[in-house]
Structures are given as structure tokens and as C-alpha cells.
Amino acid sequence: MFTGIVKGVAEVIAIDRKQGLLMLELAFPEGFDTGIEIGASVAVDGCCLTVTSHRPGRAVFDVMQESLARTTLLTLDAGSRINVERAARDGAEIGGHPLSGHIDCTARIAAIDSPENNKVMRFQLDPEWSRYVFAKGYIAVNGCSLTVSDMDRASHSFSVWFIPETLRATTFDEKQVGQHVNLEIDRATQVTVDSIRGYLEERLGPLLPRLEALLGAEGLDQLTALPQPGKSITQDKP
Structure with missing residues (x-):
């Protein structure tokens, strides 16, 4: 497990591409690999990889086809800089939120804005994954x-803000519009959304696609359209 608190930026030294x-x-940055052993897990741009060989300051990882298909790791070259985090230890503070290191999909950087002392990025992702993203929710x-x-x-896109410390400790200050990033959605959110979707499919059957199309035209989804206690859907509209 990981916490989502990036502990440093590593550099790709060599890549051996096989079938x-x-x-x-x-x-690795100085001190990052202290005590690391073969078989240890490291999150590399969010993807959980296993150390297959190690010498001070360096390590080798094998990336299998499934990971290559789902992540941005296939696009790396020698000299690429990537976020890294060691696996969390028992009793460690969870400064971010619990992560598995299993990437769900990639997203494209659609826009970057740089207000004073901040940076805002907008990411666009496939519709099948956008249903799990909510304002004020977690995402890796x-x-x-x-x-x-x-x-x-409507555009299947979301924004996040970066404070100066996050920019200093990660590679986000180097990113440009059009590049892709790895996403891991919050598992609790996924379970909630899938459970509600399953319930609606059971209740509505063939009417569900029509409901989704109607809500999509309004920029909503099943969860955001559900009324809050004591309110109706129409009461939430301006």
C-alpha cells in the first residue's frame, strides 16, 4: 500500500525493451533507497513495481504487458523524471489517502493555468472512468x-490545484498540455458508484441508457442527480 505522498523524483537511467x-x-534521490531489498514495492508514477535488482542509489524493475497497456510507462525514455514513493510501513501516517499502486487509466492534460504561487491543471479522461470522479473527492x-x-x-474533465510544495517535490511543474498521466481512482468511490449503478440497472433495465443520456445532456450523472434528504432534483436547479 502507498499513501500518495510522493517522496522524491527518480530519473530513468536505462530501458531494455523486450516483447x-x-x-x-x-x-533515486539520495537516501530514498536506504534499506530497500529485492522484492520491495515502489510506486513509479503511481504504478506499483517490484525491485528485481539493486545497487546503492539505483534499482531495476520489470514492467509487464498489462502495466504497459494501462500506464504511461511505455512512453518513458532515458532521462525521463518520474515520481516515486516507497511502500507504506505499518503505523505510518497516511498523509494522502490509501493507494494500491494499480493504475486504472490514463488522462490527458487538457489545460494548465498558473495563478500566483499556484498551478491548476485540467485532466480529460474516458467517460467510463469519469463517473468515479467527484468534486472534493480523492484521486491519485x-x-x-x-x-x-x-x-x-459534459467534457469528462476535472481540475486539481497544486501548492508550491507539491510542485517542488514532484514532476508536475514540468508537465505540458497534451501529455498523459496515470490515474488511480479512489476505491471507496468506485464501490459506491458501481453499487448504485448495479441497483439502477436492476430496477430500470433497458431504461437506464436513456436516463444516462438525459442526465449527460444536463451535465449530470446518476449520483449527482440523486436528491439530498428533504430535497427534490428540481429544487437543486437554479
Whole structure:
């Protein structure tokens, strides 16, 4: 398990590309790999990888086909800089939110804004994954635990804000529009959404696609359209 608090930026030293497998050698920041052993887990841009060989300051990881298909790791080159985090230890403070290191999908950086002492990025993702993203909810982007500031259902995009410390400790200050990032959605949110979706499918059957189309036209989804206690859906509209 990981906490989503990036502990440093590593550099890709060498890549050995084989059929269905990528061998990745990383150089770590000073002190990052103290006590690390073969078999240890490291989150590399959010993707949980296993150390297959190690020498002071460096380690090699094998990346299998499934990880290559779901993540941005296939696009790395020698010299690429990536976020890294060691696996959480028992009793460690969870400064972000619990992460498995299992990437769900990638998202494209659609826009970047840089107000004074801050940076705002908007990410666009596939509709099938956007249903799990909510304003003020958690999401992990390249292994960094972040809070969603807003979610646009019509464009399937969301924004997050970065404080100077996050920019200093990660690679986000180097990112550009058009690049892709790894996303791990919050598992509790996924379970909630899938449970409600399953209930609606059971109750509505063939009417569900029509309901989804109607809500999508309004920039809503099943969860955001559910009335709060004591309110109706129409009462929430301006």
C-alpha cells in the first residue's frame, strides 16, 4: 500500500525493451533507497513495481504487458523524471489517502493555468472512468494524492490545484498540455458508484441508457442527480 505522498523524483537511467516486457533502471534521490531489498514495492508514477535488482542509489524493475497497456510507462525514455514513493510501513501516517499502486487509466492534460504561487491543471479522461470522479473527492495522479477541485461531466474533465510544495517535490511543474498521466481512482468511490449503478440497472433495465443520456445532456450523472434528504432534483436547479 502507498499513501500518495510522493517522496522524491527518480530519473530513468536505462530501458531494455523486450516483447511484452520492459526493464526499467532508475536512479533515486539520495537516501530514498536506504534499506530497500529485492522484492520491495515502489510506486513509479503511481504504478506499483517490484525491485528485481539493486545497487546503492539505483534499482531495476520489470514492467509487464498489462502495466504497459494501462500506464504511461511505455512512453518513458532515458532521462525521463518520474515520481516515486516507497511502500507504506505499518503505523505510518497516511498523509494522502490509501493507494494500491494499480493504475486504472490514463488522462490527458487538457489545460494548465498558473495563478500566483499556484498551478491548476485540467485532466480529460474516458467517460467510463469519469463517473468515479467527484468534486472534493480523492484521486491519485502519477502517484500523488490530490483533491478534485471541480468535475465537468459534459467534457469528462476535472481540475486539481497544486501548492508550491507539491510542485517542488514532484514532476508536475514540468508537465505540458497534451501529455498523459496515470490515474488511480479512489476505491471507496468506485464501490459506491458501481453499487448504485448495479441497483439502477436492476430496477430500470433497458431504461437506464436513456436516463444516462438525459442526465449527460444536463451535465449530470446518476449520483449527482440523486436528491439530498428533504430535497427534490428540481429544487437543486437554479
